[in-house]
Amino acid sequence: MTMQLAGTDILARTRSVIDEHRALEGPLLPILHGLQEEFGYVPAETLPIIAEALNISRAEVHGVVTFYHDYRNHPAGRHVLKLCRAEACQSMGGNAIAAQISQALGIGFHETAKDGSVTLEPIYCLGLCACAPSAMLDGEPIGRLDADKIDEIVQEVRS
């Protein structure tokens, strides 16, 4: 169950993330990465706080957050499965693997399972092109995906 974050809590945690990175040259991306790590996504409430701290407009912050594929505006599932959709994986049957995974998890790309267990995301190249098709589950790489490995992934995200 997703807990509603209390306003003051968000404020304090956001400020602390900002303070950690604001001395860097070009601090916005590191701040956004920090917030996503802190909250699991970049809450809309944090954008005006960032804008004020960096002395840029809210539109600029919004523009940056929405430009990059990595930043989410809502929480992901407990597990995040990133499946490579690029050419090297396609050459090894990646499209069929994607269909199998999608069916096994009961969700499409950019979707989160109803029980909140897993979010499925497309990714364009994990640099595992000599062991395709590949994926990344919660930051850990998985190569040469096949039916057995899909079963293992499904078991892991459901456990």
Add this chain to the structure above:
Amino acid sequence: MTVTIYIPRDSGALALGAEKVAKAIEQEVEIRALDAKIVRNGSRGLYWLEPMVEVETPAGRVAYGPVSAKDVASMFDAGLVTGGQHPLSLGDPEQIPFLAKQTRLTFARCGITDPLSIHDYRAHGGLNGLENAVKMAPADIVAQVTESGLRGRGGAGFPTGIKWKTVLDTAGDRKYIVCNADEGDSGTFSDRMIMEGDPFVLIEGMAIAGIATGATKGFVYLRSEYPHAATAMNAAVEIARKAGILGVNVLGSPHAFDMEIRVGAGAYVCGEETSLLESLEGKRGLVRAKPPLPAHKGLFGKPTVINNVISLASVPIIMDRGAQFYKDFGMGRSRGTIPIQIAGNARYGGLFEAAFGLTLGEIVDEIGGGTRSGRPVKAVQVGGPLGAYFPRALFDTPFDYEAFAAKDGLIGHAGIVVFDDTADMLKQARFAMEFCAIESCGKCTPCRLGSTRGVETLDKLARNIEPQKQIELVTDLCNTMKFGSLCALGGFTPYPVMSALNHFPEDFRPTPIAEAAE
């Protein structure tokens, strides 16, 4: 005597179960009370043999692979610590033909040393280049790099030394070295391998670039899809600072140079140099119009060298062994070595560093061993999602910047993705357009709109709606994108599309759907 066992921590090896193998080996070492030390090295790049475990014996290294956790106990029974025979034995790894045939200059240490050991790094020739550089005048360093013939390994092939000279000659109160580690091209992983397997060589290359151009600060813009490379680079930077390789006095010299690792956020277009600079500055990754060149007005408007990981990682050997040594490898205007990445449906997929000049056929058929699926090779895409598809008929093309350009292709970052005869080239062409649409930064119209129109047109072609008209339309569209786009994303997407269309026309003429009987 303590025996050293090497188990790669390279992402590719991890993807194939190296972590479980490492745990199993640790356990066996403990149970059997053996005097053994485990080193987590990089990968040698022989991915069909990963996880490849190596043991240091008095007679040299002995390799085993591909190892899975369930093999470990039997390997110890067979005398792993003394290099004993086992069904997974590979013998001396250096004698494996795939490795024996290579010329490893940039990847000399990758897969051999402990990536985070300065001692190993020095023992295998590391820091010689930087030690030479700190004693030289900046202009002499630049001249040596220029003389070596090194060209940008990111894809554009621009002479590295000339870029450096421009930055050296440009006045600035602050200059930057930016390393482009946004290796987004499918089929490429050499940047990842070097950052995970020999991170100090990149740090050394960047420090040399800093001294050569008067830059005191470096950034590595590393894609977020490579978390393990980021961990390795961050750890290596810390160690390099403590060892005096980075800091106010690089190796005790009056030169200051320090660097930071910055993680991208999943935008492919940020591999384009000006988009990358925008992103580093904390903006949307929109491509900048050139001029001004980044060498004049780059990061935060300051003179900036922006080089690919492999370009920078090739500099230490040039400063160590000399320009002539490096230049003696290669062909034509492509000097030195290039780490070729054999990927996709390849039997022997991995990293093969060699002098320029091998033919595409030698790389795919002889070195790569054809397809993993065992079916005939239909096409290979060279140079990532913006690279052309080559048919067998062009397999005599030598691996050289100019030779590939002459065949309407590009080397790019030297990744080769092999496809067997089940590939549908119309689908591959459509994907190229789709990918461009997903990743377009949106600044210029040919790329932003052209890619979406391209997908629609190819979809119509697939449904056999006025096919000849769609082919003419997509050809015209590609022409517009090629000449009208601001950067290589829109400008090069026509390469895979048009090469697929030109070399595999049969895939673009779908079987007519039988008309329903009246």
